[in-house]
Amino acid sequence: MARILIPTPLRQFAEKNDNVELPGATVGDVLSALTARFPDLKKNLYTDEGKLRSFVNVYLNDEDIRYINKEASPVQDSDTLSIVPSIAGGSYA
Amino acid sequence: MPEEPSLSKEEILRYSRHLIMPEVGMEGQLKLKQAKVLLIGAGGLGAPLGLYLAAAGVGRIGMVDFDVVDFTNLQRQVIHGTKDVGRPKLDSAFDSMRDINPFVQLDRFEVPITSENAFSILQDYDIVVDGTDNFPTRYLINDACVILKKPNVYGSIFRFEGQATIFATQGGPCYRCLYPEPPPPGLVPSCAEGGVLGILPGIIGLVQATETVKLILGIGQPLIGRLMLYDALAMKFRELKLRRNPECPVCGDHRTITELIDYHQFCGIPQNPVQEAPVTGEIEPKEVKEKQDRGDNFVLVDVREPHEYQIAKIPGAKLIPLGDLPKRLNELDPKDEIVMHCKMGGRSAKGVDLLRQNGFTKVRNMIGGITRWSETVDPSVPKY
Numbered sequence: 415m416a417r418i419l420i421p422t423p424l425r426q427f428a429e430k431n432d433n434v435e436l437p438g439a440t441v442g443d444v445l446s447a448l449t450a451r452f453p454d455l456k457k458n459l460y461t462d463e464g465k466l467r468s469f470v471n472v473y474l475n476d477e478d479i480r481y482i483n484k485e486a487s488p489v490q491d492s493d494t495l496s497i498v499p500s501i502a503g504g505s506y507a
Numbered sequence: 508m509p510e511e512p513s514l515s516k517e518e519i520l521r522y523s524r525h526l527i528m529p530e531v532g533m534e535g536q537l538k539l540k541q542a543k544v545l546l547i548g549a550g551g552l553g554a555p556l557g558l559y560l561a562a563a564g565v566g567r568i569g570m571v572d573f574d575v576v577d578f579t580n581l582q583r584q585v586i587h588g589t590k591d592v593g594r595p596k597l598d599s600a601f602d603s604m605r606d607i608n609p610f611v612q613l614d615r616f617e618v619p620i621t622s623e624n625a626f627s628i629l630q631d632y633d634i635v636v637d638g639t640d641n642f643p644t645r646y647l648i649n650d651a652c653v654i655l656k657k658p659n660v661y662g663s664i665f666r667f668e669g670q671a672t673i674f675a676t677q678g679g680p681c682y683r684c685l686y687p688e689p690p691p692p693g694l695v696p697s698c699a700e701g702g703v704l705g706i707l708p709g710i711i712g713l714v715q716a717t718e719t720v721k722l723i724l725g726i727g728q729p730l731i732g733r734l735m736l737y738d739a740l741a742m743k744f745r746e747l748k749l750r751r752n753p754e755c756p757v758c759g760d761h762r763t764i765t766e767l768i769d770y771h772q773f774c775g776i777p778q779n780p781v782q783e784a785p786v787t788g789e790i791e792p793k794e795v796k797e798k799q800d801r802g803d804n805f806v807l808v809d810v811r812e813p814h815e816y817q818i819a820k821i822p823g824a825k826l827i828p829l830g831d832l833p834k835r836l837n838e839l840d841p842k843d844e845i846v847m848h849c850k851m852g853g854r855s856a857k858g859v860d861l862l863r864q865n866g867f868t869k870v871r872n873m874i875g876g877i878t879r880w881s882e883t884v885d886p887s888v889p890k891y
Binding site: 421426471480500501 | 645664668670736746830
């Protein structure tokens, strides 16, 4: 089971969890397990075409998955996945 | 020949705790004195930046902001005080900075930064510090810094979390390498989920200040190619790798963006919002009050969050947070006349749409939300 860290702006779509442990052999598998458990997260993570949104980055440990094997990157049990969305705020309107 | 830089007796005394450290010393303090730093934004991040960079003896500090201090700023923007409410932020910030260090030259840019003026504002400075609060400005600052080859010390905050890094250094990544595109306006968290722990911009702003001073002094390991994440609730700092994207349109190997663009359009925000045709189904707070006073039979639904309801509420309103609305539709009757409200009117408009999609026909949105209720019906209801 890999641990996946859910950032503040997305916790409202994940029953307020800040992290969950999910099974999966690849980053894509773990993310599928995540959106299966929390369906509301899906539109925040993926476009209608099923691509990861460009303002949401996913890291396998400290590495951006875009620079390894993207969603096919293999995941070990001890790994941590982080979802890091774009935030702009100083005084959010 | 420019005059050889030096420190006066007063400055030597003032910077004594820097001067006695070999990593700074006289040489470093003179670098600080000759440095020119531009702070964009005099808000949550700009406040600690302005105070500490002035105190540290950065010789010239430019500040860009056209806002006025209001009461809601004081919870975190410690460069401004209660007496400053209503004053331009730059007046208030510069008073504080001059009080801390009269040796600093302060340059004022009381304008919004735009694609038209960005180059002329940035060109005189060595380092740019991004303390703004919106996506169009962040992309604008990024692109301008890449094109002008000026480091962009970046920080951003949301509720209890912050991010910081340095963009646009020689060979280093830029903001677009991290996030090629901004979120579309509809998908960013709404005003309901906004807010920020007042101390958080202090922490992130001072990470930016630290990195700025390190860049000037040329010491330590700069926060380049690393994205620092801070979680105040867990009290954890984490670090992720950040790479220059060879396909980045601004800083990549085959650049397609070589001048500034329309950033509002890029971020999907119309610059002059088209006045939308009035939707049948809007109602003024005053009319709602009249209906209540007449004893009309209707249901007032408040779609804000419970913690907002605790701050201020309209008597007789039924609380159903927007996120809960789909599963609580059964608590409402399509036969009833329904008025929905939130803080400003945005979320309740979504609520009205949702109800209409579910066969409700007599639903209206209260324009301007509880804020307008406070302004036009009952001033005893607090604004927040």
